Amino acid sequence: MLNGWLITFEGPEGGGKSTQVQRLAAYLRSMNLPCTLLREPGGTPIGDRIRQILLDPTLREMTQRTEILLYAASRAQLVEERILPALKRGDVVLCDRFVDSSLVYQGYAPEWDLDEVKAINRIATGGLRPHRTYLLDLPVDESERRLKKRGKLADRIEQKGQGYHERVREGFLRLAAADPQRYVVVDATDSEDRVFERIRADLAAFLGIEEKEVDR
Numbered sequence: 001m002l003n004g005w006l007i008t009f010e011g012p013e014g015g016g017k018s019t020q021v022q023r024l025a026a027y028l029r030s031m032n033l034p035c036t037l038l039r040e041p042g043g044t045p046i047g048d049r050i051r052q053i054l055l056d057p058t059l060r061e062m063t064q065r066t067e068i069l070l071y072a073a074s075r076a077q078l079v080e081e082r083i084l085p086a087l088k089r090g091d092v093v094l095c096d097r098f099v100d101s102s103l104v105y106q107g108y109a110p111e112w113d114l115d116e117v118k119a120i121n122r123i124a125t126g127g128l129r130p131h132r133t134y135l136l137d138l139p140v141d142e143s144e145r146r147l148k149k150r151g152k153l154a155d156r157i158e159q160k161g162q163g164y165h166e167r168v169r170e171g172f173l174r175l176a177a178a179d180p181q182r183y184v185v186v187d188a189t190d191s192e193d194r195v196f197e198r199i200r201a202d203l204a205a206f207l208g209i210e211e212k213e214v215d216r
């Protein structure tokens with residue numbers, strides 16, 4: 001039986017997903033709630049190797065189906081090796097990206113057959129779905145500004161053009177609008193602290209965490 005919670009974080013690059021996942025994990029642990037932090041692609045030794053291939057900017061010849069399948073392969077490994085055991089233990093699993101990233105980056109943005117991406121991911125996850133998803137929404141120019149500031153060379157996905165990344169943003173907003181019960185859209189241009197407080201308050205209510213002001 002799966003007693004835990006799968007909470008996912010989605011959105012364009014530089015939206016602050018990793019930053020917020022770290023802060024939320026510290027908060028949950030301070031409330032004595034066991035949690036597991038994961039990221040995609042990766043999160044397992046095999047997934048981390050697949051990640052290197054997927055993001056390598058020199059591998060320009062990668063076909064669209066290979067890209068879809070590699071993201072799904074990393075995800076299949078993560079689900080079986082890390083996510084399901086953590087959910088069985090009753091952990092709150094905080095996952096930096098999940099299936100919705102594939103629906104948007106491999107389906108909606110390149111205008112690929114969305115049903116194909118969904119079908120492959122159903123196989124990869126066995127149909128596992130997040131309980132709650134936070135979309136850290138950010139305009140493309142701000143995403144680029146943050147990535148430049150980080151000073152890291154653009155990876156294979158970041159190198160796709162501005163039009164592609166505009167569609168990534170639009171794709172996430174459409175997913176969120178189609179599933180308002182699961183999705184919470186957060187304005188990621190707000191300060192780190194305000195973004196954190198918005199997500200923390202929502203997650204605490206969602207998980208039914210009773211807290212005293214002094215605990216924070």
Ligand SMILES: Nc1ncnc2c1ncn2[C@@H]1O[C@H](COP(=O)(O)OP(=O)(O)OP(=O)(O)O)[C@@H](O)[C@H]1O
Binds near residue numbers: 018147150
């Ligand atoms: N609310 C914020 N305001 C301004 N800068 C922020 C904010 N949140 C995060 N940052 C900064 O933006 C950069 C990207 O943050 P982070 O790595 O957490 O984003 P991410 O969504 O995980 O990115 P990626 O998808 O590329 O891994 C970092 O330099 C971080 O310090």
Ligand SMILES: Cc1cn([C@H]2C[C@H](O)[C@@H](COP(=O)(O)O)O2)c(=O)[nH]c1=O
Binds near residue numbers: 013040071097098103
């Ligand atoms: C899970 C997943 C990710 N991507 C893309 C999105 C990013 O550009 C990179 C890596 O993610 P990170 O958050 O920057 O660490 O991969 C994707 O295209 N499809 C996916 O399913």
